[in-house]
Amino acid sequence: MVATEQSTKRRIIATNKMKQMMSEYYYELDSAAKSKDKKVAWCSSVGPAEILRSFGFYVYFPENHGAMLGTSRMATDLIPYANAIGYSPDICSYLTSDIGAYLQKVTPLSNAYKGIISIPKPDVLVFNTNQCRDIQDWFRFYAKEFHAPLLGVYTHRGIKDVTEIHVSSVAHQMEQLIEPLEKVSGTTFDKKNLKKVVSLSRECSDLWKSVLETAATVPSPLTFFDATIHMGPAVVLRGTHHAVDYYKILLAELKARVKNHEGAIDNERFRLYWDGMPIWGRLRTHSELCASHRACIVASTYCNSWIFTDFDDKDPFRSMAKAYTKLFIVRSDEAKEKYIEKIIEFYKIDGVIFHDSKTCPNNSNNRYGMPQRVEEKTGITSLVINGDLNDLRCLSDEQFKTNVEAFIEQLEDKK
Numbered sequence: 488m489v490a491t492e493q494s495t496k497r498r499i500i501a502t503n504k505m506k507q508m509m510s511e512y513y514y515e516l517d518s519a520a521k522s523k524d525k526k527v528a529w530c531s532s533v534g535p536a537e538i539l540r541s542f543g544f545y546v547y548f549p550e551n552h553g554a555m556l557g558t559s560r561m562a563t564d565l566i567p568y569a570n571a572i573g574y575s576p577d578i579c580s581y582l583t584s585d586i587g588a589y590l591q592k593v594t595p596l597s598n599a600y601k602g603i604i605s606i607p608k609p610d611v612l613v614f615n616t617n618q619c620r621d622i623q624d625w626f627r628f629y630a631k632e633f634h635a636p637l638l639g640v641y642t643h644r645g646i647k648d649v650t651e652i653h654v655s656s657v658a659h660q661m662e663q664l665i666e667p668l669e670k671v672s673g674t675t676f677d678k679k680n681l682k683k684v685v686s687l688s689r690e691c692s693d694l695w696k697s698v699l700e701t702a703a704t705v706p707s708p709l710t711f712f713d714a715t716i717h718m719g720p721a722v723v724l725r726g727t728h729h730a731v732d733y734y735k736i737l738l739a740e741l742k743a744r745v746k747n748h749e750g751a752i753d754n755e756r757f758r759l760y761w762d763g764m765p766i767w768g769r770l771r772t773h774s775e776l777c778a779s780h781r782a783c784i785v786a787s788t789y790c791n792s793w794i795f796t797d798f799d800d801k802d803p804f805r806s807m808a809k810a811y812t813k814l815f816i817v818r819s820d821e822a823k824e825k826y827i828e829k830i831i832e833f834y835k836i837d838g839v840i841f842h843d844s845k846t847c848p849n850n851s852n853n854r855y856g857m858p859q860r861v862e863e864k865t866g867i868t869s870l871v872i873n874g875d876l877n878d879l880r881c882l883s884d885e886q887f888k889t890n891v892e893a894f895i896e897q898l899e900d901k902k
Contacts, residue, residue: 497751499713501737508729509719513600519545520607526672527607529629531622532722533792533814534615535640535661537688537807540726541681542672547607548723549625552596553581553877556588557767559595562877579621580846580877586628609635611671613664617642617817619849636671638664642812647819649812657808682800684726685807689798694734695721696794701741702785703834706750708741711761711784712774713751721793756781757898758835762788762827763842764850764876769884776888780895786834788815788827789850816850823852824861831865838898839869840891845881868901870894 519525528544530536532551539546556562562580565587570576572590574583588594589606596603612626612635623639630637640660643653665676695718701708709717717737724730744750759777761784766773777784792815799806815823830836839861841853848854858869872890875881 499709499717499737499740501733501740502716504736505717505719505733508724508733510600512723512729513596513603516545516547516607517600517603526610528671529609529612529626531614531618531626533618533811534613535664535807535811537681537684537726537803538661538664538668539613540684541677542668542674544611544672545607546723547609549585549606549629550581550622551719551723552588552594552606553585554765554767555595555599556581556584557765557877558770559598560768560879561588561593561595562768563879565591565593566878576846576878578846579619579625580875582621582625583846584877585625589629589632608633611636611638611668613638613640613668615640615642615811616644617811617814619816619847636667638667640664640811642817644817645819646812646817647822649809653812654805654808657812658804661804661808678803681803685798685803686800687728687731688726688795689800691721691725691727691730691734692793692795692798694731694738696796698734698738698741699786699790699794700833701738701745704745705758705835706748706752706755707758707783707785708744708749708751710751710774710777711765711787711790712770714787714790715765715770718790718793725793750783752778752781752783754781755783756902757783757837757895759784760786760827760830760834760836760839761842762839762852764789764844764847766842766844766874766879766882767876768879769874769882769887772884773887773891776891780892782895782898784840786830786836788852791815791830820852820855820857824857824864827861828865831861831867836867837901838894839867840894841869841871843871843873845873845875846878847876868894868897 520527526544528539529547530539532548536546562584566583568587568590569583612630614622614626720730720733759782795810797806797810841858843851843853853871862869
């Protein structure tokens, strides 16, 4: 039998709890959007959600919706509608598929959650450019559509070492959000609330880090494909007790797997690292392909992006600024390479897959010689695959399969 994450034997039991939590989250959002007494804030996924939660906003993350468009394979058909109103096919396919869905009045939420017919209308939109500039253009479109205020934090890019100047700049911008958010929410800012939320975010982050680090065990109890699903609470419920409670459950299950030497796939032989965005519309296919060759993708740049060990409730603004600026995608190539080298050693990696995502250059790290430099320093073989996070027209399934199989043959020869 080919071992896959989807087989009954390998299924993570905590998945049922996560599905229930995500369902409750989206139904609460839908209810808040329909209420005159509750406020909804849109937030970029690696943005100052803690500030919004401290005000009592119900927080919606369009990037999570973009990922749902990808996994449901709705995205490819919707992108042209955004292209038709002026958005290039070369920019973020989260953006173009999401705006395309809005223009066509469709959402994967309707299929996943009965009774939800649309995304929640925002009372305010808040972004952080630490991931890319596309987020501000994405949110600007909706701010105009919904006649809602748009607020932003502009983060420095290409940072080798995060300095006092970087932290002070971003912290000041976050503090500047308070006054306009007071006006939208009708609530006076309470720093005690912010400290509580930041403390919960830190606890969530620490637990998520521990979850991912169980994969350093041989055999690994989870895969990258598992992690892309189970990171949901770290993205949309960060700063709540729900996320903390969930990761305690998930971590306990994975620790039990480690104790029992139970791997995510049968007879794990090769341990891989995935750099860049997931290919959302092919998670199951790629999971099964890797498992059939006894290759486990044990770690990734992407899933580690929700580890914020610098959060500190004693100094919420500065610690948020530091955590959100130390993000991998913000850093220089030199800093990224040092990070990947450490990851290779920690997770006992045999090979690295770099995903060159057509519409996400900010999270494609292969374009300026990084795979060659990392291989030269570590001796670890790498593979560059072409695709996209959401636009499946950019992916050749046959070529992907052929390239991965050839790559695994290379690793076999090295063994």
